[in-house]
Amino acid sequence: MNFSYLIYEERDEVGILTLNRPNALNALNNEVFDELQSFLDSFKQSINVRVLIITGAGKAFVAGADIKAFQDMTVQGGYDFSEKGKSVFRNIAQLPIPVIAAINGFALGGGLELALACDIRIANKDTRLGLPESSLGLIPGFNGTVEALKQVGLGHAMYLMMTAGGVKATEAYELGLVQKLAEADQVLDNAIDMAKKIAKNSPNALRLLKTVLREGKEMTRTDAEAMESREFGNLFDEKQTERIEGVNAFIEKRKPNWN
Numbered sequence: 494m495n496f497s498y499l500i501y502e503e504r505d506e507v508g509i510l511t512l513n514r515p516n517a518l519n520a521l522n523n524e525v526f527d528e529l530q531s532f533l534d535s536f537k538q539s540i541n542v543r544v545l546i547i548t549g550a551g552k553a554f555v556a557g558a559d560i561k562a563f564q565d566m567t568v569q570g571g572y573d574f575s576e577k578g579k580s581v582f583r584n585i586a587q588l589p590i591p592v593i594a595a596i597n598g599f600a601l602g603g604g605l606e607l608a609l610a611c612d613i614r615i616a617n618k619d620t621r622l623g624l625p626e627s628s629l630g631l632i633p634g635f636n637g638t639v640e641a642l643k644q645v646g647l648g649h650a651m652y653l654m655m656t657a658g659g660v661k662a663t664e665a666y667e668l669g670l671v672q673k674l675a676e677a678d679q680v681l682d683n684a685i686d687m688a689k690k691i692a693k694n695s696p697n698a699l700r701l702l703k704t705v706l707r708e709g710k711e712m713t714r715t716d717a718e719a720m721e722s723r724e725f726g727n728l729f730d731e732k733q734t735e736r737i738e739g740v741n742a743f744i745e746k747r748k749p750n751w752n
Contacts, residue, residue, distance in 0.1 A: 496528045500550070507688040508542040509681070515551030521578065521603045522559040529581045533588070543696055544688035545588065547611060548595035548681055554620075555604030560629065571634070578603060578635035582610035586707065589700045591691050595684035596671070601625055601659060605670075606633060609640040612703065615684050616662040618674040623659020643710060645669055695735045696751055701728075 500511040510532065512519040519525075536545070549555055558578075566574065585592060585607075594600075594611035600622045608614050608622070616622065624637050632638065633654065641650040645668045653660065665671045675683040691699065705724055709717035728736045735751060742749035 496532065498525050499528050499532055501532065503542060504685065505689070506541060506543040506692045507685055508536070508539070508545045509685075510545060510547050511550050512548070512555060513550040515549075515553070517559065518551070518553035518556030518599065519549040519604070520556055520559040521607075522562055523574070523577065526577050526581050530584065533581070533584045536588075543590055543692040543699070545590060545592045546595050546681070546684045546688055547585075547592060547607070548597055548684070549604075551598070553598040553604070554594070554596045554600040555607055556599045557602030557604055557625075558634075563629075563631075575634035578606070582607060582635055585610045586612075589703070590696075591688075591699055591703060593684050593688055595681050596620065596622070596662070597677070597680045602633065602637075603635050606635040606637040606640065609637070609644060609670075613673075613687070614671045615673045615675055615680055615687065616665065616671045617677045617680050618662050619677055620662050621659040622662060622665045622670060623657070624654045625657040625659060627654055628657040641670075695739055695749070697733070697735045698728075698739075 496513075498512065498514045500513045502509050512525070514520065514525065536542075558574075562574075563571075591613065592611040594608040594614045596608055596614060596616035598617060598620050600608050600616070600620070602623075602625060605622050605624055624633050624641065626632050626634075626637075633641075638650070638654070641653060645653070649668050660668070662671060662674055666674050673683065673687070701724055705721060709720060712720065727733070731737075735749075738751065739749050
């Protein structure tokens with residue numbers, strides 16, 4: 494896959510996607526979104542990668558959308574740009590494997606929205622994260638209002654968006670926006686270590702966990718509990734070879750072979 498703004502590599506069962514527009518702090522524009530979508534279309538065919546890491550080149554993860562593009566944007570153009578970003582981020586969230594955001598530097602605006610589309614976030618403890626759109630006379634456009642509300646609740650979401658200044662990664666960790674902190678030069682290494690730990694587990698169980706957790710947060714508690722019981726029971730079908738292998742490996746005191 495040849496891209497202008499993306500770099501992709503694989504290390505064993507871990508894929509690493511780097512947004513590579515460092516001179517613009519990896520700012521998002523239509524071209525970047527188009528390349529991300531092309532990558533996702535191709536990546537779905539990969540059968541070897543069990544965890545995907547997304548990170549940024551240089552000193553930023555993603556510093557937001559490309560503000561220069563907003564100067565002459567029309568109402569329809571703004572709507573289309575919002576919908577394009579949402580579609581790409583939704584497709585990231587719906588990948589059947591775990592996705593880790595390795596937040597090496599600033600994650601602001603669309604950058605934080607990209608991170609929120611991932612399943613787990615590891616951040617440089619000295620960086621900042623935020624949704625500063627209100628300082629530009631704007632609001633988040635790539636599901637930031639929706640995801641922040643679900644991740645941290647109404648009060649914290651209001652605080653993040655209305656103050657616009659962003660928060661230190663340590664505060665983002667306390668709010669639950671970030672799951673792990675790391676030294677600046679160790680963010681990617683930490684993400685790779687976590688990805689390898691995740692990849693040791695049943696691929697089918699990981700896919701199912703992602704589905705149950707993401708769909709469950711949209712349901713009532715009753716419906717979410719029913720889904721959990723249903724999917725748990727389905728794993729005892731005789732065709733569920735990974736469950737059979739996992740249980741047998743535990744009893745036989747060996748590592749499971751997930752094929």
